[in-house]
Amino acid sequence: MFLLVGFTSFGQDQTINGTVTSEEGLPLPGVNVFIKGSTTGTQTDFDGLYTINANQDDILVFSFVGKETQEVIVSNQSTIDVTLADESAALEEVVITAQGIRAKPRSLSYALETVEADDVQKSRETNLVSALSSKASGVQVTTSSGSVGASANIRVRGNTSITRSNSPLFVVDGVPIDNSSFSEDPTQTNNNSSLGGSDFSNRAIDINSNDIASVSILKGIAAQTLYGLRASNGVVLITTKKRSGR
Numbered sequence: 023m024f025l026l027v028g029f030t031s032f033g034q035d036q037t038i039n040g041t042v043t044s045e046e047g048l049p050l051p052g053v054n055v056f057i058k059g060s061t062t063g064t065q066t067d068f069d070g071l072y073t074i075n076a077n078q079d080d081i082l083v084f085s086f087v088g089k090e091t092q093e094v095i096v097s098n099q100s101t102i103d104v105t106l107a108d109e110s111a112a113l114e115e116v117v118i119t120a121q122g123i124r125a126k127p128r129s130l131s132y133a134l135e136t137v138e139a140d141d142v143q144k145s146r147e148t149n150l151v152s153a154l155s156s157k158a159s160g161v162q163v164t165t166s167s168g169s170v171g172a173s174a175n176i177r178v179r180g181n182t183s184i185t186r187s188n189s190p191l192f193v194v195d196g197v198p199i200d201n202s203s204f205s206e207d208p209t210q211t212n213n214n215s216s217l218g219g220s221d222f223s224n225r226a227i228d229i230n231s232n233d234i235a236s237v238s239i240l241k242g243i244a245a246q247t248l249y250g251l252r253a254s255n256g257v258v259l260i261t262t263k264k265r266s267g268r
Contacts, residue, residue: 035075040102042070042084050106053086058093135159137237139263150226150234151176151201154258158239173223176201178241178256190239190256191249192226198252201226235263 042053049070056063057074058081066072076082076096085091089106096102135158147153151174155163162177181188192201201224240257249257 035077036096036098036100037073038076038082038096038100038102039071039073040104042066042072042086042104042106044089045105045107050086050089053084053089053106056083057081058083135161135239135241137239139234139236142231142234142237145231147231148227149174149223150229150231150260151224153231154237154239160241161239174226175224176258178239178258188255190258191252192258192260193249194229194260195262198249199225229260233262235261237261 042050042055044050049066049068051066051068051070053066053070053072054063055065055072055074057076062074062076064072064074074082078096078098080096082094082096082102083091084094084104084106086106088109090109092104092106094102094104137154137157141157142150142153145153145155145157147155149165149172151163152165152172154161154176155165155174160179162180163174164177165174166172176190177188178190187202189201192199238259238261240253240259
């Protein structure tokens with residue numbers, strides 16, 4: 023009889039109290055506190071305080087938006103204080119959008135493709151545009167010839183105009199650049215025609231691929247918000263590496 027009473031007493035719930043704070047020591051209201059594997063739970067109040075009934079060996083889970091989830095095993099203590107750390111920035115993918123603004127891909131209202139710097143360098147192309155070939159969906163790159171430094175045309179979601187340029191806008195560290203190219207007319211007979219018919223590369227060849235930190239390709243009409251009509255064919259946003267100060 024006594025053994026049965028002792029076992030029953032051991033299995034009873036115990037009241038757990040505590041405070042949930044941030045790394046700065048500030049109370050966190052609205053933190054979800056629940057017993058893992060059950061539907062029993064509660065939330066912290068305005069002062070970060072909570073109260074919950076749990077058995078020994080239960081696992082309390084503390085979760086809050088923007089904070090790392092923490093689990094604590096209940097033993098014989100009646101007070102459990104918890105400090106929630108900020109989520110690691112490495113856990114979320116961050117992309118560079120217009121004018122150097124950092125954002126999460128899911129928060130954008132327009133389509134965006136990101137090409138890593140390593141993918142550009144591994145292509146071993148002297149022309150940056152050629153290095154973007156087959157690196158992003160909806161992006162078509164056509165090279166005029168197989169020669170080194172040949173010009174290359176890039177299209178984002180195909181051509182949109184018959185009479186106007188269909189090339190996307192190139193922006194390097196927030197500064198728009200000219201990516202045009204031209205070929206010398208072989209029918210010219212002036213003194214500058216000695217290179218007649220040669221292929222003059224587009225100006226993206228001036229960008230050193232080793233200096234690139236990331237390449238983002240912005241698609242859709244919403245991408246024109248900060249760059250206007252010039253971005254009607256999309257934007258190739260290039261961010262270069264920054265020299266770290268000593």
